Amino acid sequence: MSPYLTPLKAAACALCILLFACTPPSESSVPTSSGFSPEGGPVHFGSEASVQLVKDIDAAWASEDMEQLASFFADTCVFDWHDGKSYEGPEAFIGRIMEDTLDHEWDFRWAYAVDANLDEPGDWVHAGFDVKSSQDSVLVEHAWFQEWYYIEGGKVLYWYNMKGTRPN
Numbered sequence: 001m002s003p004y005l006t007p008l009k010a011a012a013c014a015l016c017i018l019l020f021a022c023t024p025p026s027e028s029s030v031p032t033s034s035g036f037s038p039e040g041g042p043v044h045f046g047s048e049a050s051v052q053l054v055k056d057i058d059a060a061w062a063s064e065d066m067e068q069l070a071s072f073f074a075d076t077c078v079f080d081w082h083d084g085k086s087y088e089g090p091e092a093f094i095g096r097i098m099e100d101t102l103d104h105e106w107d108f109r110w111a112y113a114v115d116a117n118l119d120e121p122g123d124w125v126h127a128g129f130d131v132k133s134s135q136d137s138v139l140v141e142h143a144w145f146q147e148w149y150y151i152e153g154g155k156v157l158y159w160y161n162m163k164g165t166r167p168n
Contacts, residue, residue: 037116046113046123050151054111054125057149057156066094073156080160082145093159102140106131113151122152142166 033042053072060068070090079087079096087093107130115123129145143165150158 037114039116041116044115044118046115046125048113049154050113050123050125050149051111053151053154053156054127054149055108058108058127061097066097070094073159077156078158080158082161082163102133102135104131104133106145122150122157125149125151139168142168 033044035043037043057069057072060066060072070093073090073093075089077088077090077093079093081087081096085096087096109128109130111125111127113123113125125148127147127149129147131141131143131145132139133141133143143163145161145163147159147161149156
């Protein structure tokens with residue numbers, strides 16, 4: 001008997017591989033959650049609509065359209081900044097942005113939504129930004145910002161960011 005595959009054996013192997021590789025996973029084999037939430041329950045993927053809202057926030061901020069930016073936040077939204085300061089309501093948040101004396105350029109690197117409770121409305125979006133800050137065209141700081149947005153009913157109810165500086 002030859003140790004090599006004959007054309008018939010090779011065709012049979014290829015057909016088996018093709019049949020098993022093209023079989024979709026069964027409903028029970030698809031994971032429905034991963035990890036755990038602060039509440040102790042499982043975490044699920046959130047909605048694409050919430051991710052789109054964060055993309056829209058980024059676009060309004062980049063174009064410096066503060067009126068549009070404010071419209072994405074609930075009137076009672078709380079903003080916790082990486083420096084420990086907290087702002088309540090979109091006007092206070094916009095005021096914080098306008099006080100900044102640095103010029104910022106950023107790359108919006110990622111965003112994904114997670115939902116800790118599928119039975120209740122709302123989910124969280126985690127987004128990351130690579131930010132270079134300058135003053136008078138001189139680079140002052142390079143940092144990664146990670147932000148969390150709690151979104152319910154198409155509005156941000158809570159937002160906070162964390163900052164990790166990088167070498168210039």
